[in-house]
């Protein structure tokens with residue numbers, strides 16, 4: 001690390017259990033963030049400012065006026081631009097030392113598998129079940145830790161699926177894919193702006209802990225937040241031995 005980096009990351013380096021070694025792990029880490037909207041915005045901002053060295057930001061959407069209430073990676077000047085590119089430029093402004101790749105696409109099939117395989121840590125910040133399950137399948141296949149967040153109305157949830165471990169549940173163990181699964185998203189139901197900040201920032205904290213091998217992650221636990229009462233619930237998540245996605249791992 002050079003002098004500028006020692007200064008930039010000084011408040012991390014001071015931390016017990018993190019220090020220069022932990023910061024160097026951040027700088028070496030490759031994080032894939034799928035979704036540059038409400039959750040992806042705070043997650044990407046904190047990972048960039050924290051010094052995650054390689055970030056890939058994936059989103060096939062364009063910035064719209066109704067996004068700006070909560071998607072803090074984008075500004076009024078970004079209207080009409082692809083979110084992945086607007087996000088990349090914002091991250092570069094916050095921290096020009098890191099490498100950010102923007103992918104304006106919806107990852108599917110082999111492209112999803114390759115992107116997951118190339119990452120150390122994957123953040124699911126998307127807003128639809130089909131993509132969530134595709135991300136989970138790729139993370140199971142390539143044994144990558146997955147940090148998954150969701151937020152709708154006043155309710156949020158977040159968990160870490162540490163698929164490097166044989167006993168870890170996967171996303172499908174908890175939320176089985178079904179034909180009836182209907183996407184409920186912010187476009188139809190609304191969402192309180194800071195809720196996505198709280199959940200997205202929690203995803204960033206989980207990713208940093210995974211990158212540095214620090215503390216205890218949410219692996220095996222689902223954290224749920226009702227922002228109206230501001231109460232958090234922690235639910236243990238067992239592995240489903242009959243889960244069609246992870247049982248043959």
Ligand SMILES: [Zn+2]
Nearest residue numbers: 170173243246
């Ligand atoms: Zn499973």
